[in-house]
Amino acid sequence: MFSTSSVQLNCGRGDLLVSVVGTNTGTAPQFTPEWQSLPVLKLSSYQLSTAYRTIPAAQSCAATGLTTAQWGAVAVTFR
Known part of the structure; x- marks a missing residue:
């Protein structure tokens, strides 16, 4: 399991949340269902997975x- 919850993001209604997860070997990251995944970028055994979602209501946000x-992951919020 991966999560960016160690860094609290305060998201507002309508914000765009974008996340990137980098891995080496193993399975490509699968984001939870509310995320829209983009094609996985592969280079040898390295994989970079990107996904986004819009936020329905003010809340703390994380990519999971x-x-x-x-893995290593980052999430950013755009208002």
Whole structure:
């Protein structure tokens, strides 16, 4: 499982949340269902997965999903 929840993002209604997850070996990250995934960028055993979602109401936001690989992730909010 991956999550960017260690850094709290305060999202407002209508914000665009974008996340990128980098992995090496293992399965490509699968974001939770509310995310719209973009094509995975692959270079040898490295994979870069990108997804976005719009926020329906003010809340704390994080990118979450599943992978069997070691991962690094970042999420940013656009207003």
